[in-house]
Amino acid sequence: MRGKVRRKYDKEFKTMVVNLCLSGRKSREVALEMDLDRSMVQRWVREYDTYKANSFKGNGNPVMTAEQEEIAHLKAELHQAQMDRDILKKAVSIFSKSDSKNFNL
Template sequence: MSDRSRRTFDKAFKLMAVELHKSGKSSNEIGRELGIAGDMVRRWSREFASTGASSFTGNGKPVLTVEQREIAELKKELKEAQIERDILKKAVSIFSKSDNKYSGS
């Protein structure tokens, strides 16, 4: 196990790195100057390009639009319903076995 703790960077630092990248500097050059990996600069730039001002909310939890939150909630409900359906299917197959072991008669 590594003794290094995970480094965190505030939004201002990430935005500065993205702005330097947008100005034409290479991500590896920016990484060397800031003491971070070049791939982090590229990842932050991609995130900023896709989500703009709502980028870098912290702790890996992106700010979702109302529609995105609704979709996530519906996906969660669908998964729960599918799990319940699978459990009921198994129960029906157990109780409907032809050997009348579970028929109660």
């Protein structure tokens, strides 16, 4: 027996559900009406409260502000630069060992 099939909801649907909750209806009531889990509705409302128009990017992508996106990009660049540095350090170490063997008198 297989588990539940994961359903996907587009941004418009999520926004409509959030607007129903913000108009004064209870999340439990909206969840029952739309055949959704109550915790999912509450999570959508929290996300909308936090990010407003930037909410619900989709496909598991985290919602980030412009500053958070820049920080993530800079962290990725730093990580790449550190890896490049470590590779160069190892290469220098290897070549300097082989040079000392060739010139050892």
